[in-house]
Amino acid sequence: MKKHTLQLSFLAQTTDVNYRGTVHGGKVMKWIDEAGYALAAQHTQKYCVTKFVDDIEFKNPISIGDLVLVEASVLRSGTTSIRIHVTVASENLIEGERKDNCACDIVFVALDEQGNKIAITA
Numbered sequence: 124m125k126k127h128t129l130q131l132s133f134l135a136q137t138t139d140v141n142y143r144g145t146v147h148g149g150k151v152m153k154w155i156d157e158a159g160y161a162l163a164a165q166h167t168q169k170y171c172v173t174k175f176v177d178d179i180e181f182k183n184p185i186s187i188g189d190l191v192l193v194e195a196s197v198l199r200s201g202t203t204s205i206r207i208h209v210t211v212a213s214e215n216l217i218e219g220e221r222k223d224n225c226a227c228d229i230v231f232v233a234l235d236e237q238g239n240k241i242a243i244t245a
C-alpha cells in the first residue's frame with residue numbers, strides 16, 4: 124500500500140548550530156528536503172529529485188538539544204511529479220514546550236535510470 128505520510132524525529136545537534144547558537148536555516152532546509160525525498164521515493168517507488176520548493180517561512184528558532192519533528196504528507200500526484208507538504212516542529216524535552224518552526228511545499232520529479240523523467244502512476 125502506498126505511504127502518504129512520513130515522520131522523522133531526532134535531536135538538534137551541536138553540529139547543526141548557526142552563528143547565534145540556534146539551528147542553522149540551511150540545516151532545516153536539508154531536513155525538509157530529506158523528509159520530502161524519503162516520502163516521494165516511498166510513495167512513487169522511484170528515484171526522485173527536487174524540482175521546486177515553495178515559500179519557506181522560518182517561524183521560530185530551534186534550540187540545540189530540542190527534539191525535532193519533521194512531518195511530510197502527500198498533497199497530490201501528477202504525471203511525473205508529486206507535491207509534498209513538510210512541516211518542522213521542535214520540542215524542549217525538559218520543559219515540554221513545543222514550537223512550530225517551519226512549513227513548505229516541495230515538488231519532486233521521478234527519474235528513470237538514465238535521468239529522464241518518468242510517469243509515477245504506472
Ligand SMILES: CC(C)(COP(=O)(O)OP(=O)(O)OC[C@H]1O[C@@H](n2cnc3c(N)ncnc32)[C@H](O)[C@@H]1OP(=O)(O)O)[C@@H](O)C(=O)NCCC(=O)NCCS
Nearest residue numbers: 172173174175200201202203204205230232234238239240
Ligand atoms: C527534474 C527534471 C528532469 C525535470 O525536467 P523538465 O523537462 O524541466 O520537467 P517539466 O517542466 O516537464 O516538469 C516535470 C514535472 O514537474 C512539474 N513542475 C515543473 N516545474 C514546476 C514548478 N515550478 N512548480 C511545480 N511543479 C513543477 C511539472 O508540472 C511536471 O509535473 P507532471 O508531469 O506531474 O505534470 C529537470 O528539471 C532536472 O533534472 N532538474 C534538476 C533536478 C535536481 O538536480 N535537483 C536537485 C536539487 S538542485
